Amino acid sequence: MKILVILSQTQDTEAKIKVSSSGDSIDTEGMKWVMNPYDEFAVEEALLTREKHGGEVILISIGPARCIDALRQGLAMGADSSVHIKDDVFADSDSFATAKVIASEIKNLGEFDIVFTGMKIIDEESGQIGIQVAEELGVPHVSLVSKVIDIKPDERKVVCQKEIDGGYVVVEVPLPALITCPDAMNEPRYASLPGIMKAKKKPLKEVGLDDINLESIGLSRDSIGKEGARVKTVEIVVPQIERKLKIIKGEDDPKVKGEEIARSADELVKLLREEAKVI
Amino acid sequence: MSQDIWVVADLKLDGSLRKVAFEALSEARKNLIGKLGGQLCAMLMGSGVSGHTDELAKYGAEKIYVLDDAQLKDFSTEVYTIALSELIKKHEPYIVIAGNTVFGQDYFPRVASRLQAGVTMDVIDIGLTDDNRLKIQRYSHSSKAIQTQEFHSNTPMMTTVRPNSFGVEEYPVQAEIINETVDLSPEKISSKIIEIQTKESGRPELTEADKVVSGGRGLGSEDNFKYVYALADVLGAAAGATRAAVDAGYCPYDMQVGQTGKAVSPNLYVAIAISGAVQHYAGMGSSKVIVAINKDPDAPIFQICDYGICGDLFEVLPPLTEDLERLLAQD
Ligand SMILES: Cc1cc2nc3c(=O)[nH]c(=O)nc-3n(C[C@H](O)[C@H](O)[C@H](O)COP(=O)(O)OP(=O)(O)OC[C@H]3O[C@@H](n4cnc5c(N)ncnc54)[C@H](O)[C@@H]3O)c2cc1C
Ligand SMILES: Nc1ncnc2c1ncn2[C@@H]1O[C@H](COP(=O)(O)O)[C@@H](O)[C@H]1O
Numbered sequence: 001m002k003i004l005v006i007l008s009q010t011q012d013t014e015a016k017i018k019v020s021s022s023g024d025s026i027d028t029e030g031m032k033w034v035m036n037p038y039d040e041f042a043v044e045e046a047l048l049t050r051e052k053h054g055g056e057v058i059l060i061s062i063g064p065a066r067c068i069d070a071l072r073q074g075l076a077m078g079a080d081s082s083v084h085i086k087d088d089v090f091a092d093s094d095s096f097a098t099a100k101v102i103a104s105e106i107k108n109l110g111e112f113d114i115v116f117t118g119m120k121i122i123d124e125e126s127g128q129i130g131i132q133v134a135e136e137l138g139v140p141h142v143s144l145v146s147k148v149i150d151i152k153p154d155e156r157k158v159v160c161q162k163e164i165d166g167g168y169v170v171v172e173v174p175l176p177a178l179i180t181c182p183d184a185m186n187e188p189r190y191a192s193l194p195g196i197m198k199a200k201k202k203p204l205k206e207v208g209l210d211d212i213n214l215e216s217i218g219l220s221r222d223s224i225g226k227e228g229a230r231v232k233t234v235e236i237v238v239p240q241i242e243r244k245l246k247i248i249k250g251e252d253d254p255k256v257k258g259e260e261i262a263r264s265a266d267e268l269v270k271l272l273r274e275e276a277k278v279i
Numbered sequence: 280m281s282q283d284i285w286v287v288a289d290l291k292l293d294g295s296l297r298k299v300a301f302e303a304l305s306e307a308r309k310n311l312i313g314k315l316g317g318q319l320c321a322m323l324m325g326s327g328v329s330g331h332t333d334e335l336a337k338y339g340a341e342k343i344y345v346l347d348d349a350q351l352k353d354f355s356t357e358v359y360t361i362a363l364s365e366l367i368k369k370h371e372p373y374i375v376i377a378g379n380t381v382f383g384q385d386y387f388p389r390v391a392s393r394l395q396a397g398v399t400m401d402v403i404d405i406g407l408t409d410d411n412r413l414k415i416q417r418y419s420h421s422s423k424a425i426q427t428q429e430f431h432s433n434t435p436m437m438t439t440v441r442p443n444s445f446g447v448e449e450y451p452v453q454a455e456i457i458n459e460t461v462d463l464s465p466e467k468i469s470s471k472i473i474e475i476q477t478k479e480s481g482r483p484e485l486t487e488a489d490k491v492v493s494g495g496r497g498l499g500s501e502d503n504f505k506y507v508y509a510l511a512d513v514l515g516a517a518a519g520a521t522r523a524a525v526d527a528g529y530c531p532y533d534m535q536v537g538q539t540g541k542a543v544s545p546n547l548y549v550a551i552a553i554s555g556a557v558q559h560y561a562g563m564g565s566s567k568v569i570v571a572i573n574k575d576p577d578a579p580i581f582q583i584c585d586y587g588i589c590g591d592l593f594e595v596l597p598p599l600t601e602d603l604e605r606l607l608a609q610d
Contacts (some may be wrong), residue, residue, distance in 0.1 A: 013557050017423050027422065038539075122538065127400050129386035135392035138471050140357060143385045146532065159473065163532045164354070165484070166379050167477035171355075173470040180509040182539045184296050184526055185434045189367065190591065218395070230397025235427040236419070243569065244585040247576075254576035257588040264588045265599040268570070269606060271586050276568045278490070279515065 001055035001153055004109070005079065006102055006130060007039035008061055009070040013122055017238060021188040024233050026123070038118025041181040045148060046116045047078045048186060053153055056080040058109065062090055062102055068204070075199035076191030082122035082202070083109070087209040092226035095128040097219055098236045102129070102138035104217045107205060113153060115178040119144055134178035135216075141178040142171055146185055149244075151175075177179040246271065280371045280434050282317025283342075287324070287363065288335060288379040291484065292477055296331050297509070298487045299378030299442040304338040306347055306445040307376060310406050318342050318374060321454075326352035332456055339450035342457065344370070349465040357470045358463055359386045365461045372435055374413055376405070379439035379542075380486075385517045391437045397430045398437040403444040403565075410483065413438065419536060422561040432554045442486035443544050478531075482508075483517040485536065490547040491566070492517035493536055494529070497552020497592060506596045507551055513604045519543065521559050537562035552592050555580030572596070 010034040011017070020027040035043075046057045059074045061067045062085035071082040085105055090098070106112065115134070120127035134141035147161040149170065156175045161168050163182075191199070213222055222228050248264040250256045256264045272279045288300040304319065312319045321340035325330055325347065332343045344366060350358050363386070367375060377383040378425050379401040391398035403425075404416035413436040414429045430436040485491060492514065494507035504524075511518040518530065519536040536543055538561040548566035553559060555571070555578060563569070564583070571580040571587040572595055581587055588595050 008490070011420070017420050019424075026424065033595070041566045083416040096392065096395070096397065097386070119539065123420050123539075125401075125417075125421075127384060128391075128398060131385070131388040132308055132392040138579065142356070142388070144381070164475075164477070165533050166421050166479060167531070167533070168474055169353070169476075171470060172473055183520060184539070229434055230431045231399055231428050232431070233428050234414075236424050238424050241564070243583055245581070246585065247571075247581050247587040247589055249589045251577065255574055255590045256588060256595065261590060261594050262598045264590060265595060265602050268586055268599065269589055269602045272568075273606065274548070276585065277548075278568050279607070 001049065001053045001114065002112040003049050003055055003057045004106060004112050004115040005039070005042050005046045005057065005059050005074065006061070006115060006133060007042060007059055007074060008036045008070055008121055009033045009067045010121050010123045013037065019236055019238055024235055026236065033066055033069065033075050036118050038122070038181060038183060039148060041183055041185050042116035042118050043074045043077050043079060044186045044188040045179070045181055047189070049114065049148070049151060053151060055113070058082065060102060060105060061085065062098060064088065064091065071204065072199050073191055075202045076195040077189055080202065081205070083205045083207060085207045089209050089221070089225055092229065093224045094229035094231050095126050095132055096230050097224045097228065097274060099129050099132035099169040100217045100219055101212060101225055103133045106133070106214060107139060113175050114151065114158065115176070117178065117180055119180045119182045121166050130178060130180045137176075137178070139176045139181065139235060140173040140176055142173060143180040144182050145179050146182065148179065153216070281373060282315045282319050283370070284311055284315065284317060285320050285322050285342070285372040285376065287322045287330065287375065289378050289380050290328065291383055292479055296334055297378055297380065297442070298336065298447065299380065299440065301338040302339055302445040303376045303378065303440050304440070305448045305450070306334070306337045306405055306440070308450055309448075311374065314407050315373060315411060320344065320372065322363070322366065324351050324359065324466055325398045332454060336454035337449055337451050338447065339452055340454055341452050342455045344457050344459050346459045346461060348463055350465070353472050354473060355470060355472060356384050356386050356389065357468055357469070360389045360393065361467070362461050363390050363464060367394055367435060370397070375435050375437045377439050383439045385399060387437060387439050388589070388608045391517045394435065395433070396435050396437050398489045399428055399599055400439050401441045402438050405438065405440065412436070416498055418565070421557050422564045439498055441533050441542055441544070480518070482511060482516070485517045485519055485534065485541045485543055488517035488543070488545055490514050490516035491519050491536070491543050491563070492516045492549040492551065493521065494524055494551045495521040495553035496523035496527060498524060498529055504529050506592060510549065510596060510600045510603070513600055514547070514605065516547070516549070521553050536552050550580055550584070551596070553580055554578050
């Protein structure tokens with residue numbers, strides 16, 4: 001099977017963030033970058049699929065030079081090769097243009113069977129790109145898949161479980177298809193030391209603006225980058241939420257004990273009624 | 280192209296309308312329609328849904344497009360994408376709004392791509408620029424930041440809105456009902472729903488609730504989640520959970536609150552035996568009042584809450600639940 005993974009690099013979840021002086025972006029100076037956490041699940045699912053059905057796993061990312069680290073990590077986890085769409089003109093493109101560019105590169109790779117990608121990127125949190133790539137490719141998608149139940153390469157079908165309100169649904173879609181991955185669908189493996197060594201020799205293809213025929217995919221220089229975006233960020237703020245931090249603790253031990261327990265419950269109820277006025 | 284605004288209504292398991300449609304209608308009336316000058320419309324899609332038009336008219340939908348088709352009985356990405364895309368192409372609304380529900384998240388980006396439209400997800404504020412482009416606010420960066428975004432002049436401008444972000448206001452109108460048809464014949468559909476397993480909890484919907492009580496890994500078992508449910512029921516609250524609790528099998532996935540799960544913004548959020556991880560906070564950080572019960576004084580949740588008790592949940596919850604029950608019974 002030809003298995004693809006669309007992945008990206010993102011600011012670490014734990015990072016403290018600060019708005020840049022332009023006021024419309026986050027200051028990335030000194031920022032720690034990691035593979036988008038949801039994409040780790042996508043890579044793992046791709047590797048599991050290859051273990052079961054054979055074939056190859058190809059990673060695709062669009063982004064600046066630093067994204068190579070995310071691709072290397074995926075290769076070290078076990079993917080076979082990668083494609084890096086790298087050109088500064090694509091920076092700050094909207095999801096619409098980004099999806100078109102990714103889809104065109106996927107088409108350039110020839111026929112494929114299945115694409116895995118994270119359910120969203122944790123910095124922008126748009127949650128659109130994977131789904132829009134599927135639309136551009138003209139293949140079905142299943143989002144928020146908690147379990148890939150069965151892939152039937154011969155029958156050209158994949159069966160997945162997807163979580164919905166109040167339960168789940170099992171859907172079957174024809175291959176090729178695209179699947180978006182939440183966390184907890186598997187346990188992403190770590191890149192082993194030999195994996196990291198081997199990754200250094202794996203193919204890393206680079207693609208730039210010159211390699212892409214924008215007109216043929218319905219784009220132009222005016223519809224990529226920040227200026228061409230159908231949706232543009234004009235301001236970003238980091239709100240400071242003041243919390244009251246009134247924690248009821250015990251006398252000798254931080255934990256309330258014995259008679260303190262009933263008293264702490266009374267006190268909390270009183271605060272919620274009289275001060276917070278929420279009950 | 281018209282100047283109309285569409286609100287796509289989405290249904291719950293029990294066949295009732297989700298409140299977010301009324302919220303979107305109310306907010307669109309307040310912030311958008313006066314300036315734009317078009318009509319405020321609702322789009323009702325499903326099977327056997329025609330009976331809901333009165334409710335939508337009560338919240339100000341002047342025109343209601345109804346697509347009642349047996350093919351829309353269960354949510355299928357493919358079928359709903361075709362249905363909504365075709366109707367947007369036919370009527371060319373200016374703005375299309377839907378709730379950021381499990382379904383909205385799934386097919387809205389796809390419809391936008393099909394129509395070459397700009398789209399934003401999960402917004403908490405909607406307005407217009409001076410030249411009538413949609414302008415929205417949304418959380419980003421694990422809910423640590425709020426972005427303001429403006430649309431390009433391309434239409435339609437599409438967005439999903441976060442449930443519970445806007446107030447609802449009745450605005451009864453006499454609605455014009457327009458019955459629509461779209462060719463959804465089975466030969467055109469390649470995906471198949473094999474099985475649906477759903478169960479109603481009997482509690483309020485997480486994203487719509489005014490109060491939420493959530494439990495974490497510290498509950499220790501499925502059976503112990505009764506402590507969470509008991510408090511939730513006394514408060515008339517929805518019940519939520521962390522990913523650790525869901526993973527351990529203590530409760531179903533649809534209770535998960537957080538970056539992967541639901542985003543909630545109730546007036547009261549009670550976190551029981553929850554450490555307060557960034558990914559959990561991303562789904563509940565905008566709650567008005569946060570209460571934490573945790574036995575570890577150093578748990579990060581105590582840095583992000585309003586009130587808390589440092590204690591063992593199994594000792595604290597029974598008297599707390601009882602106190603509240605007594606108090607609320609007196610009201
Ligand atoms: C990509 C990604 C996405 C994620 N998405 C989500 C998400 O959507 N939602 C989410 O919740 N998490 C999410 N997580 C997981 C998250 O990082 C945390 O692991 C999780 O929230 C922790 O859950 P917890 O607080 O229940 O468990 P723990 O961190 O184990 O905390 C349990 C707490 O219970 C307390 N406790 C134990 N026993 C008692 C007792 N008897 N009485 C009182 N207190 C007690 C302990 O002191 C502790 O603070 C995600 C992680 C990743 C990597
Ligand atoms: N620049 C990018 N290059 C490759 N994949 C991306 C890029 N941006 C987002 N994605 C992937 O698309 C999925 C959905 O992301 P998003 O729609 O941006 O929230 C995630 O798996 C992302 O890693």
